[in-house]
Amino acid sequence: LNSERRRAExxxxxxxxxxxxxxxxxxxxxxxxxxxEEDWARNEQRRDGITRYPRGGAGKQVNITG
Known part of the structure; x- marks a missing residue:
């Protein structure tokens, strides 16, 4: 009886x-x-514009003159 009910459930x-x-x-x-994808590309451009070390230069330090 119980197995029939479980099977029905x-x-x-x-x-x-x-x-x-x-x-x-x-x-x-x-x-x-x-x-x-367009939004992602815009966000990457914004990020690259504000980062100290831009993407693509893995391990390379950018000289900043001020």
Whole structure:
């Protein structure tokens, strides 16, 4: 009796999970990769503009004259 109830619950959970999966996979992504990449490039430029040691010069120190 208990095993029948557990099996019925398992089937119900499996069915519910399948419905949730179908709803999730049917949705289109709200992310636009191009916009994300453009934003990333802008942030890298800003970071490079304010850092003391710019990217690409691994291990090289930049001489700053003031």
């Amino acid at each position: 398992l089937l119900q959970v499996t069915h519910d999970n399948q419905k949730i999966y179908e709803r999730i996979t049917a949705q289109e992504s709200e992310y636009r990769r191009e916009l994300w």
